[in-house]
Structures are given as C-alpha cells and as structure tokens.
Amino acid sequence: MEINIYYADTDCGGVVYYANYLKYFEYGRTEYMRQRGLDPSELTKSGIVFTVVTADVVYHAPSRYGDTIIVDTYIVETSRASFTFGYKVHNN
DSSP states (O other): EEEEEGGGOOOOOOBBBHHHHHHHHHHHHHHHHTTTTTTTTHHHTOOOOOOOOOOOOOOSSOOBTEEEEEHHHHHEOOOOEEEEEEEEEEEE
C-alpha cells in the first residue's frame, strides 16, 4: 500500500519518526486482511481479537517528509492460533 509522508510523521529533521513505522505496518496489516475479505473491526465484534506480541524492526534507510512509501505486507508463518506478518518498506 502507498503511504504519503506528512510533516506530522517526521522529527525535527524531516525524517520519519521511527515509531511511526509500526503505525504504517498496522495500516498494511489491516489492508492485507480487508483485501482478503476479513474486516478486522467485524472480527473484533465477533470476539476475534488480534494482538501484536512482538515487533522487530531493522531500519535500512530513512523516509522523509514529502516521500511516498510502499509498505508490502505478507504472511511469514501461520499456526493454529497465530500468524506472523512481515513487511518491506521502500520509497515509491
């Protein structure tokens, strides 16, 4: 999914504040599920709740104010009770 980087996403140097990537991953995860017919808000109403247990992020290059980034979301692993998402972020 494409995400435009706004001034509010950045630190005083115009670089995306590191924690905002977790927000972008949430957007990607939600859209990934919606594109496959799963509405997270409807699942929550039916008692199925998604909890982030671990987040491990390796930063390779900064994104900056005015950039448009692409967040690629994919499933890394599944089990009976959980699944693990992976993400790749790159500039458009």
